[in-house]
Amino acid sequence: MSTSLDKVRNIGISAHIDSGKTTLTERILYYTQRIHAIHEVRGKDGVGAKMDSMELERERGITICSAATYCSWKDYAINIIDTPGHVDFTIEVERALRVLDGAVLILCSVGGVQSQSITVNRQMTRYNVPRIAFINKCDRTGANPGRVTAQLREKLQLNAIAIQLPIGLEADMEGIIDLVTMKAVYFDGDNGDVIREEEIPAALKEEADIAREEMLDAVSMFSDELMEAVLEGTPTVEMIRDAIRIGTLKLELTPVMVGSAYKNKGVQLLLNAVGDYLPCPTDVKNIALDLDNKEAEVQVSNQPGDPLVALAFKLEDGRYGQLTYVRTYQGTIKKGETIVNTRTGKKVKVGRLVRMHSDEMEEIDESGSGDIVALFGIDCASGDTFTDGKINYSMSSMHIPAPVISLAVTPVDNKAQGNMSKALNRFTKEDPTFKTFMDEETGETIISGMGELHLDVYIERMKREYGAELKVGAPQVAYRETITQRAEFNYTHKKQTGGSGQYGRVAGFLEPFEGEYEFVDAIVGGTIPREFISACDKGFQKSMPKGALTEAPITGVRVTINDGASHAVDSSDVAFQLAAIGAFREGYLKASPVLMEPIMKVSAEGPTEFQGAIMGSLNQRRGMIIGTSEEGNYTVVDAEVPLSEMFGYSTILRSLTQGKAEFTMEFSVYRQVPKAVAETVIQERLKLKKK
Amino acid sequence: MQKDDLIAKNPLRIFAQDGAGKEITQRMGLVMARAGLGKTAILVQIALDNILRGRQVLHVSVGASLEKTKVWYDDILQDIAEGAKLERPQEIRDAVMRNRLIMTFKEAEFTRPKLEERLNDLVYQNVLRPACVVVDGFDFAGAGREAVADIRELMTVMDLQFWFSAVIHREDNRVSAAGVPAPCHEVDDLFDTVMLVNPVTDSPSLSLDVIKDATGCVKPGKALTLDPSTYLVKKA
Structure with a gap:
């Protein structure tokens, strides 16, 4: 990429379902001239939006795979990753955030900060991603960007500061007041291509002055120069933009913009803001682990001349063959060169290098530091790091939740x-x-x-x-088993008839443990010879994958061995492994084993009139209602509900609320299944086993 | 220590029974303090005392988020568990989860009709049957006497205990004849119990003074203390 690094922006677009992120991305591609016509997500033309390239995504109107695309705006090169809005696809969002430098958090001007916005915001915070908030759908009935800005502060604890005001709302939305330039901006032409700047309408001048003052108060905290200029009454547009940028990059300020992507209002200003306020690759500190130096943390340089470090963050097997999306953190990937996968140590040749534009591509010869491109025919797994072989770095591992x-x-x-x-x-x-x-x-x-x-x-x-x-x-729910009390074991494995014999005695106790598994060797006096201790550990570990109740994996057990016996001839690794397996079986049943089930954090939201019905429906599902939050005519019910009770809940919720409520859920914790329910689960598993 | 010891040793038990040992079911209680002196912590402990005694609690938070309120419970439970060296803290956390529900409202949206509707919903849907409602963040300065009287009536109708918090402002010196400061000085007759958090001179600790109690549980003038670092209530 010929663009200098300070003009590169790697951004993600994240939001709650149906906040309009795919529509917004579509408009961005249109205004940056990557596409020449606008298609709606559920458009009548049947083409579907550009970024929803998978057939299924087009059909369901949600984004499943995050398609990466490239565009340029003014002198900025922008790589955009459109990310999914459903919690079930969180790993896609997380992977996108891992490789991005900044993000646009889209919110619906009616729905405001919804459950998924909270999840996405948490993820952005985890990966230190500076963000701009864009309050979309200001043309919708019930639009209230002021309320959404307040929610950004209250619910997401962001220092959200409006840098724009809408000119009119709902069907009367005409344009946007830019509080930085203090101009009214209108979007003329069929697709809002023609930008017209005017003086702020007299009726909105006072409101704009107050909002600007509020913005300057907040923004000047990040620049002494601006603060002095504000006191003297001479702040310039550049000073304000610089201060907003500083605050945003420090993650201490979230500029809030407004618009309606669907009605082609505000998108070009958002693109300007991406350049003005979001970080370039060199603004972000990225850490790699030096595998040759006990995984010491090393900051990557972002310099194209340095040895290569690139992260494969997404694999796709499309009609062009296997595609590997990579983000380069330092160095340059060149077509025809050999790169090394630091996980496997395998060398691979870069055959084709492409810049992706949703499902179309552009062949390129090299990709510099900070860029996001795709490679063809590279065998690797998502999360692998590539270098040129001169260094042995791995980008820090990603947080991956366990399936439920x-x-x-x-x-x-x-x-x-x-x-x-x-x-x-x-x-x-x-x-x-x-x-x-x-x-x-x-x-x-x-x-x-x-x-x-x-x-x-x-x-x-x-x-x-x-x-x-x-x-x-x-x-099927992924149940687990655990023990609830300490229990002793003393088991002898003995086979001394015919052929070579086997002998091993293992004694000790099992007890509940907060982690997954722990083995404690408390043998004194060599009752079990040292060389057989690891065989005991192995035997206990072999017992963990299948519990006695439902054959679910066992978790949360500490095994301590404190006595045993061996035979000079007949004891062996195998004998002690078998003794440990027997000992575990003996102790496990005495340790009051229980069944554990995944509990989901459920957030259901809908009109207040349905609050009772929503709570009732969750309560009937063995849900524990944590609380409710009411705002106007909208209410959010937060609960913890066993996953096994949530199958088919979306249909139930829809019918209970005339289709007006929705819910999201994510895994929270494993908790003990109530006795009566556990009995049923155990009986069902037994029946299945007999079949 | 076990759950039963915790119940028995809780200083807030003084509000459970009247002088004749009769269980108090209805009460309008008020905790007043200047900002940052632990009103929410006291309400949470009142809620926890009820929960540990097997009563269900609705915690109404006016103007604060659900998450923030939940964190108060988590922190106080943690402090109690550590201080009392509880043998099975998870058991208590589970009991709290099962017997407490948090409702948050915007300031202007918290009214008696709305609360009554929500309480009826909870009971009808078999979600919770609260015996105690704690209300944190109620705007006494803006609400007026009628709104408080309405809630007192609701207390009688639904046979509940209500506990409110109120902020005292240093610059406002108005006080009722019973010694209840503004902004509750004109509604003090609607409360059965009023407690005031006061800094103790020459000491880092805080005193929780009972300035009014019409239920006969406590003699006015009795004081409890608050640990200034954890805001846990202790016997004086």
């Missing part, structure tokens, strides 16, 4: 079997939260992920993209 739901998929014939394998191979490489394994007893293929919709989408993709016809089982 699984279901069995059975291909209908041999052809479908082959296609399903290909699809699963690709999906598991692309999405670390999507896992698959074969159930040894039933021979079924089990897929697991972060929610019903998550698995639903992959099943649909297997059918549509790979032609894999499948029979799909009912969703």
Whole structure:
């Protein structure tokens, strides 16, 4: 990329479902002349928005895979990643945020800060991503950008400062007042291409003056020069922009803009703000781990001349073959050169290098530091780091949540079997939260992920993209087992009849533990010889994947061994492993094992009149209502509900609230299943096993 | 220490029974203090005392977020668990989760009809049957006597205990005959119990003075103390 690094912006667009992010991205592509016509997300022309390139995304009107695209605005080169709005696809959002330098947080001017905005904001905070807030849909009935700005402060604890005001709202929205330049901006022409600047209408002048004063008060905290100029009454546009930029980059200020992407209002000003206020790659401190130096943290340089460090953050297997999206943190990737995957140590040759524009691409010869491009035919997993071999760095690992739901998929014939394998191979490489394994007893293929919709989408993709016809089982909750009290064991494994004998005695106790598993060696006097201690540990660990209640994995156990016995001839590694397995079995049942289930944090929101119905429906699902927040005619009910009770809830909620309420959920914690429910689950598992 | 010891040793138990040992079910209680002296912490402890005694609590937060209110409970429970060396703190946390519900309202939106509707919803949907409602952040200065009298009536109708918090402003010296400062000086007759948080001269601790109690549980003048670092209530 020929653009200098200070003119590069790697940005993400994140928001709650239906806040209009795909529409906004579509407008950005139009105004930056990457596309020459506007198509709506659910448009009558049947073309669908550009960024929703997968058929399924177009059909459902939500974005599933984050398509990366490149555009240029004025003298800025902008890489945009359009990210999904549903919590089930959070890993996509998280991966995007990991490689981006800044983000635009879109909010609906009617819905305001909704549950997913809170999740996305939390993720942005985790990755220190500076952001601009864009209050979209100001043309909608009930639009209230002032209320949304207040919510940004209250609910997201952001120092949100309006730098624009709308000229009119709902159907009367005409344009935008820019509080930095103190001009009224109108968007003329069929697609809002022609920008007309005017004086602020007299009726709004006082409101604009007050809002500007408020903005200057907040912004001048980041610049002494501006503060002095404000006191003297001489602040310039440049001073204000510089101060907003400083505050935004420090994550201490969130400039708030307004507009309506659908009505073509405000998008060009947002693009200006991306250049003015969001960071360039050199503004952001990125850390790599030096694998040759005990994983010491090293700050990457962003210099194109330095050794290469690039992160593969997304894999896609589209019609052009396997595509690997990479972000370069330092150095340059050149076509034809060899790069090294630091996880596997494998060298790979860069065949084709492309800049992606949704599902179209542009061949390039090299990609400099700070850029986001795609490579062809590179075998790697999402999250792998590439270098040129001169250094051995790995970009810090990403937080990956464990799957909470699984279901069995059975291909209908041999052809479908082959296609399903290909699809699963690709999906598991692309999405670390999507896992698959074969159930040894039933021979079924089990897929697991972060929610019903998550698995639903992959099943649909297997059918549509790979032609894999499948029979799909009912969703199963990923139960776990744990113990609730200390229990002793003293087990002897003895086989001394015929052939070489086996002998090992292991004694000690199991007790509840806050982590997953811990082994404590408290043997004194060598009752178990040192060389067999690790065999005991191995035996106990082998017992953990299958609990005695439902064969669910066991977690939260500390095993302490404090006594035992061995035989000079018949004791061996195998004998002590088997003794430990026996000892665990003996102790486990005495330690009052219980079943644990995933509890989801559910946030349901809808009109206040349905608050009682929403609470009742969650309560009936063994939900624990944490609280409710009322604002105007809208209410949010927060609850913790077992995942097993949430299947099909969206249909129930819709019918209870005339389709006016929606909910999101994400995994919160594993908690003990109530006894009566556990009995049922155990009986059902037993029945299944007998079948 | 176990849950039962915690209940027995809780200094706030003094408000549970009247002089004859009869359980108090209805009460309009008020905790007053200057900003930052622990009103919310006291309300949370009153709520926790009720929950530990097996009563359900609705915590109404006017103007504060749900998350912020939840954090108050988490922090105070943590302090109690550490201070009392609780054997099974998770058991208490679970009890709190099951028996407490937080409702947040914008200032202008909290009214008796709305609260009554929500309380009826909770009972009808079998979500919660509160015996105690704590209201934090109620705007006494703007609300007027009628609004407070309305809530007192609701207390009788629904057989509840209400506990409110109110902020005292240093510059406002108005006081009722019973010694209740502004902004509650004109509605003090609508409250059965009024407590005031006062800094103790030459000491970092705070005193929780009972300046009015019409239920017969406590003699006016009795004081509890507050740990200034944790805001936990202690016996004086």
